[in-house]
Amino acid sequence: MITLRKHQQDILAKATGKNYGLFLGCGAGKTLAGLALYVENKKLKPNLKMLVVVSPKELISSAWATDCEKIGLTNYKNLKDIKEGQALPDIILANYEYVRVGKNLANIKHMIKSSGCAWQLVLDESSKIKNHKTANYKAIKALSPLCVYRYVMSGTPAPNSEAEYWTQINIINENVFGTNFYKFRREFFEFTKEYKGRIYKADPEMLRIPSIARGYMQQGYKWTLDPNKKDIFFAKMKPYVVQIDTRDIIDLPSESHLERYFSLSPEESKVYKEMKKDMVATIGETEVMTDSVMGKLLKMRQVSSGFVYDNSDPNNKKCYDFGRSKLACLLDLLEDIGNNQVVIWATFRQECEMICKELDRLGKTYTTLNAGTGDKAKAIKDFAENKVQYVIANPQTAAHGITWTNCQYEIFYSMDYSWERYHQALARIMRLGQTKPCFYYYLLAKGTKDKDILEVIKKKGSLNDIAREFLK
The missing domain is CATH 3.40.50.300 (P-loop containing nucleotide triphosphate hydrolases)
Structure with missing residues (x-):
């Protein structure tokens, strides 16, 4: 049984049976909302059997697998652990870096097409696809048409510019802002620079000449939402997204x-294991050692942060970053x-x-x-x-x-x-x-x-x- 807070119940009422953007602040329960939408959508569409979640690698186990277990959706598996010929789980968890690799993308597309059932796609931290030129976006764009329900979720969907909404909205509904990013940008944005309290605008026609466009960029110009079109811009998005600031959720615990x-890098992991086993680790051509359990514990804490102090310097000024x-x-x-x-x-x-x-x-x-x-x-x-x-x-x-x-x-x-x-x-x-x-x-x-x-x-x-x- 999934127990939802009021704001999550409101999200279900708005987003069930639709493609939707869940732009929820940090700590607002995006993961639980995404799983609850899967449960509700299965009631609407009996042929919906599969959920694929694409998220940052570090959130697969700490957020998605954990919440799946908490609410009894235990038939899940990491995409990289699914072998050819194995029965598919109900929920597939994957990270962006894995999905964007050509053979892995082809594999999951084959799974969807050959499964004989409908799928739901959830993109966690969807700002990972905010740039339309990246491999992340291109992979998700190739995958999304195969899924009957699609949800993008982020606390900060457009951290740098409102133009970054385009890719995420494009995944859930191409009709909102159209399929051509540059046409969308010309319609809603200006190339501007602020200098001494005054806003300077670049000539849109001149921007079609690459050398002139580069010159503007070198002078500090950037794309900004046209203030005269701001209301239209957000009005077009409003029917397809819910945006909640964590500070406005009154029923959260205090x-x-x-x-x-997060995972240690291979070098960090090597140093950690060496220090744990032998109280000495090799970093480059240098050996760093300790002579006590407490000293080893101290070094472990340092290694997990990517550095270690050399005991030969009592002032801890000699340090190895790795x-x-x-x-x-x-x-x-x-x-x-x-x-x-x-x-x-x-x-x-x-x-x-x-x-x-x-x-x-x-x-x-x-x-x-x-x-x-x-x-x-x-x-x-x-x-x-x-x-x-x-x-x-x-x-x-x-x-x-x-x-x-x-x-x-x-x-x-x-x-x-x-x-x-x-x-x-x-x-x-x-x-x-x-x-x-x-x-x-x-x-x-x-x-x-x-x-x-x-x-x-x-x-x-x-x-x-x-x-x-x-x-x-």
Whole structure:
């Protein structure tokens, strides 16, 4: 039995039996809504037997498989694990990178055509196909006509420009914006640049000349939605999408704790296994070692973040970077959360530096709050007054005496061993004055002890408890 909240029941009422866009904020239960639509559509169309879900790789097990189990839809399987000649499950889970490979796309198309039944397609984090030139979009576009029901789901469907709606709407209904992206863009968008408070528009006819178009781009021009056509643009989409901001959902619990899993790269996995087994790991031509269980546990936490400190330097200034898997997971999550403020808890200085470098690259505003922060009071105030979008904080520095009720989101990029600091960190946003539901995210590496450590800390465990869990 699927138990739905009011906003999810409203979604079913609107989207059952239709092709639809579910643009739901982070934590609003997109996965459960997608599964519930499959159940309801089967009642409408008895020939509907199969559901194929395409999502980011890290969400297959942590979100879709987990929710399938929770609600009793247990006949599911990862597409890459289905062998030729095997009976097909009711629900097929796949990731974008796998589906876009030619032979895999041909395989799933053959499955659909030869199954003798109707299929439903769900695209999770559909912003993955926001660019019409990418292999992701082209693969999904080839697959979608074979499915009788199609749903696109994202918390941030168009993170850069409203033009990014085109691919996703095109999957559910080609008649809304037409089949030609460039014609669509010419109809609703202008090529503009803002300079000293004034908007400059490029001549549409001149843009047909490639060299001139490149010149405009070099001057900072970009495609923006024509303000005179904004109402028409969204009115055309409205019958085919539901858009819900998480902050507007009144029946959510006061706080939600959500786990995001990611896979270590081959190099990260090699270092992790070596350190776990032998207390020593080889990185390039260098050996990094430790001589205690506690030291090994510390190194494991570092490795899952893609780096490790060299014990030969007591000041931890000698560091080896060799992975970005957790960082990539963080960036995907920040895109999903969208234009909201976020507290990012990072235990190690190197993690903070890695995150700051990426936020600089993306042009995001942020502050830090750790031992190296010069003016801590200013950093706290800047975030509280919404002058910056992100704060990268260390629990030892920022877990006490701070009120950030302006914020709803916290991400535990890494954690230290203190139950007290953990609960104090939670309370930075969930405290008197908070009027919105709060969301806490934990980035956990698959195949490591991250999950076990988190559970021990949540249960008010001690450092010795964590060490015992680690040694199991």
